[in-house]
Amino acid sequence: MVLELQKPRPIWQIMFSTHHTDVGLLYLILSLSFLFMGGALALIIRAELFLPGAQILGDAMTFNRIFTVHGTTLIFLFILPFASAVGNYFVPIMVRYKDMAYPKLNAIAFWMIPPGAALVWLGFADFTWYAQPPYSIISAPGPAADMWIFGLKILGISSVLGAINFVVTILKCKHPDMSIGQVPLLAWSFLASSLIILVAIPTFAAALLMLLTDRLGVSGFFNPAMGGDPIAYSHLFWFTFHPEVYVLVIPAIGMMYEIIPRFSRKPIYSYNSGVFAFVLLSIVAFSSWAHHMYATGMSFTEKTVFMVGTLAAVPASAMHVFNFIATMWNGRIKFSTPMMWAVGGIALFFSAGAGGVANAAMPLDFSTHDSYWVVGHFHLFVMGTIAFGSIGYLYYMFPYVTGRMYNETLGKVHFILSFIGTILVFFTQHVLGLYGMPRRVFDYPPIPEWIIMNQIVTVGAMIIGVSMVIFLANMIYSSGKGKLADTDDPFGLGGKYYYPFEAKNPKH
Amino acid sequence: MSGHSNWPEWIYVAVVIALMCWVGAEAWNAERLVEHVPADAELIKVIAQQWFWTFEYEDGTKTIGDLYVESGKAYKFEITSKDVIHSFNIHDYVVLMDAVPGRVNTVWFAPTDVRTHDIQCREYCGLIHYNMRGTLHVEEPSS
Ligand code: HEM
Ligand SMILES: [Cu+2]
Numbered sequence: 001m002v003l004e005l006q007k008p009r010p011i012w013q014i015m016f017s018t019h020h021t022d023v024g025l026l027y028l029i030l031s032l033s034f035l036f037m038g039g040a041l042a043l044i045i046r047a048e049l050f051l052p053g054a055q056i057l058g059d060a061m062t063f064n065r066i067f068t069v070h071g072t073t074l075i076f077l078f079i080l081p082f083a084s085a086v087g088n089y090f091v092p093i094m095v096r097y098k099d100m101a102y103p104k105l106n107a108i109a110f111w112m113i114p115p116g117a118a119l120v121w122l123g124f125a126d127f128t129w130y131a132q133p134p135y136s137i138i139s140a141p142g143p144a145a146d147m148w149i150f151g152l153k154i155l156g157i158s159s160v161l162g163a164i165n166f167v168v169t170i171l172k173c174k175h176p177d178m179s180i181g182q183v184p185l186l187a188w189s190f191l192a193s194s195l196i197i198l199v200a201i202p203t204f205a206a207a208l209l210m211l212l213t214d215r216l217g218v219s220g221f222f223n224p225a226m227g228g229d230p231i232a233y234s235h236l237f238w239f240t241f242h243p244e245v246y247v248l249v250i251p252a253i254g255m256m257y258e259i260i261p262r263f264s265r266k267p268i269y270s271y272n273s274g275v276f277a278f279v280l281l282s283i284v285a286f287s288s289w290a291h292h293m294y295a296t297g298m299s300f301t302e303k304t305v306f307m308v309g310t311l312a313a314v315p316a317s318a319m320h321v322f323n324f325i326a327t328m329w330n331g332r333i334k335f336s337t338p339m340m341w342a343v344g345g346i347a348l349f350f351s352a353g354a355g356g357v358a359n360a361a362m363p364l365d366f367s368t369h370d371s372y373w374v375v376g377h378f379h380l381f382v383m384g385t386i387a388f389g390s391i392g393y394l395y396y397m398f399p400y401v402t403g404r405m406y407n408e409t410l411g412k413v414h415f416i417l418s419f420i421g422t423i424l425v426f427f428t429q430h431v432l433g434l435y436g437m438p439r440r441v442f443d444y445p446p447i448p449e450w451i452i453m454n455q456i457v458t459v460g461a462m463i464i465g466v467s468m469v470i471f472l473a474n475m476i477y478s479s480g481k482g483k484l485a486d487t488d489d490p491f492g493l494g495g496k497y498y499y500p501f502e503a504k505n506p507k508h
Numbered sequence: 509m510s511g512h513s514n515w516p517e518w519i520y521v522a523v524v525i526a527l528m529c530w531v532g533a534e535a536w537n538a539e540r541l542v543e544h545v546p547a548d549a550e551l552i553k554v555i556a557q558q559w560f561w562t563f564e565y566e567d568g569t570k571t572i573g574d575l576y577v578e579s580g581k582a583y584k585f586e587i588t589s590k591d592v593i594h595s596f597n598i599h600d601y602v603v604l605m606d607a608v609p610g611r612v613n614t615v616w617f618a619p620t621d622v623r624t625h626d627i628q629c630r631e632y633c634g635l636i637h638y639n640m641r642g643t644l645h646v647e648e649p650s651s
């Protein structure tokens with residue numbers, strides 16, 4: 001199918017192309033570049049926190065800008081574009097259509113990302129990825145803040161355009177012989193996450209505009225000095241971004257649904273349960289947003305409602321875990337690199353979910369909220385689950401995209417180092433939170449437990465950093481000089497049966 | 509659709525649902541008890557601003573940064589902010605409540621030991637957020 005890289009073409013031909021695999025390649029390169037840029041910022045943060053006192057950064061403002069851009073980058077410029085890369089490559093093939101439904105719109109959605117990214121990076125705002133008013137209105141230094149707002153506006157529109165394209169491609173362009181119940185789970189994951197985007201994003205889009213006019217002083221929606229209510233912003237923000245966390249995680253689960261059965265050499269335990277869990281998650285995703293706001297002064301009743309809504313989403317996530325384990329059960333498992341990443345990702349998904357339940361239980365949240373626990377919690381998802389699933393899938397698609405094989409040993413080393421690092425960093429951060437360390441701090445008092453835990457976290461982060469350098473070298477070297485892959489069965493699983501698509505699609 | 513039976517999955521889902529009901533019920537009950545402010549709680553007003561805490565006691569006296577209470581008594585905090593959102597936190601006593609400009613949030617606690625505890629800000633509030641700290645002094649009961 002996607003052997004485009006084997007026939008060398010001038011770069012501008014790929015850049016101006018609207019073909020889904022070309023746009024997919026652009027998404028891929030962009031997202032991986034930002035993975036490394038955002039990751040580098042994380043290493044600076046960790047180096048600074050290795051010891052109390054100022055280490056490498058002179059002032060708190062620089063630190064605050066760095067963690068803001070770190071978070072914004074990895075969510076909007078790595079995870080989302082990476083999912084779009086995979087979706088672009090595979091969704092049309094899985095629904096047996098020649099391209100995305102609207103190829104030009106597809107290219108436009110991609111090309112909106114670089115300007116959005118440039119605004120975020122050139123501005124380097126400091127108001128965290130929530131841009132919480134009234135800080136973001138009365139206190140955050142401009143023009144960085146305004147550039148962030150415009151940047152996110154553009155990235156949001158790009159998301160919506162991409163989502164429309166996926167929904168139409170899957171529902172309207174799938175092959176007439178194919179019923180919706182035959183669409184592979186990876187494509188289902190894009191359908192589910194795209195529908196969530198379409199329902200969730202407009203709310204934040206509105207909030208961003210209101211924030212902008214508040215900053216300009218012409219309105220006071222969220223500004224208490226003008227009679228506004230900052231908590232209203234929190235509701236609008238989390239109404240978008242709690243569902244958005246499922247937008248991030250669902251495609252990664254879909255990628256695992258491709259990897260796990262193939263490398264277990266067994267069909268998926270239950271396709272229906274996978275589809276059901278995706279659909280259920282996309283609905284209950286909207287019932288829990290204010291679990292981020294227990295400490296804003298909500299009433300007991302409100303807190304109870306949102307706790308129940310949050311707990312209601314847990315069985316759906318748990319069904320995926322069951323499905324993966326049941327698929328692997330009694331399988332002839334081959335632990336190639338992609339499989340290791342997927343299995344590691346599932347283990348971390350489970351631990352992350354267990355921690356989430358503790359956050360959701362309202363009295364416990366008052367210990368964990370806005371402490372390092374929360375940082376550990378969501379990173380077990382974004383790094384441990386989503387990045388693991390995505391990186392595993394990248395290894396899996398590598399031979400199909402480049403026609404060459406990556407170095408398997410380095411792939412495994414990459415996994416093992418990252419897995420150890422992830423556990424060191426994010427499990428420790430949970431404990432650090434229980435010991436009371438607040439998040440988003442440039443410096444901390446010399447409490448012995450805090451120091452030792454911060455050091456463990458920093459060492460873990462550096463291990464991940466090293467593994468990522470190995471990864472980068474492997475990808476660059478192997479895409480040019482790796483040994484040629486057998487694209488019918490690159491992983492030696494024995495037979496094309498295990499691949500959902502024709503390895504060489506004559507139409508491509 | 510698939511040929512095999514699904515009962516292990518049904519049992520599993522039932523167990524997860526049961527667990528969630530249990531967590532929810534326990535949490536509901538605990539929170540209900542925790543939120544019940546004792547009638548004799550003494551009132552302390554907490555005013556947050558970039559980047560320090562002001563405490564105003566029932567007798568009208570004010571302190572900045574240091575909060576003085578007596579062991580064995582209950583205290584009710586009325587928390588607000590003069591500028592941006594902060595979060596009033598005495599981690600050792602699981603006291604955590606946002607200080608939101610334009611709103612007054614309440615939370616209560618009853619210290620039981622005689623020593624000092626850290627007070628900190630747990631919501632990002634700008635440049636010196638990391639050092640918006642204070643000290644809680646729990647003193648011997650006076651009478
Ligand atoms: C079992 C499912 C989950 C439960 C029960 C859960 C629960 C929670 C709760 C209660 C919080 C608020 C914690 C606080 O601020 O005090 C939270 C925060 C968060 N969760 Fe989850 N969560 C779950 C799944 C996920 C997934 C799948 C993702 C991402 C892919 C995710 C990402 C986040 C993020 C990003 C935050 C914090 C954002 C921030 O404050 O900056 N969660 N989660
Ligand atoms: Cu959430």
Ligand SMILES: [Cu+2]
Nearest residue numbers: 629631633637
């Ligand atoms: Cu603060």
